Every structure is written in C-alpha cells, then in structure tokens.
Amino acid sequence: MKITLNPDAEIVRIVKEGLEKTGGYCPCRRERKEEYKCMCDEFKAQINDPEFEGYCHCMLYYKHKD
Numbered sequence: 001m002k003i004t005l006n007p008d009a010e011i012v013r014i015v016k017e018g019l020e021k022t023g024g025y026c027p028c029r030r031e032r033k034e035e036y037k038c039m040c041d042e043f044k045a046q047i048n049d050p051e052f053e054g055y056c057h058c059m060l061y062y063k064h065k066d
C-alpha cells in the first residue's frame with residue numbers, strides 16, 4: 001500500500017491553498033468538523049480498506065492498493 005499526491009500539480013496547489021484557508025479542514029466540505037480534518041476520517045477508512053484504490057474526496061491524495 002502506498003499513498004501519493006495527485007500527479008496534477010494544479011489540483012494539488014488548489015487543494016493545499018484551500019487547506020491553508022480553512023486551517024486544515026477539508027476544503028471540499030462545507031462543515032468544519034473534527035472528522036473532516038485532513039487526513040479526514042473518510043480517507044483514513046479508505047486507507048484501511050484493503051479493497052479500496054483511488055483518490056480521496058478532494059483528489060489531493062491517491063491510495064494505491066499494492
């Protein structure tokens with residue numbers, strides 16, 4: 001298992017800017033809840049799911065199964 005940044009530098013830049021503005025809360029969600037702090041609970045669950053491969057909700061990170 002491995003986690004990498006999106007190879008699209010423009011997406012990474014936009015999401016990181018968003019994270020700076022929100023103080024670390026997921027920029028693609030409206031609510032400011034603890035579970036939405038990056039890395040959010042949703043992506044952590046996807047990391048722990050052996051079947052999941054793909055991007056996090058904001059497409060900042062990509063989880064590779066192998």
Ligand code: SF4
Nearest residue numbers: 026038040056057058
């Ligand atoms: S969706 Fe991605 S960028 Fe957004 S909080 Fe979760 S891990 Fe971070």
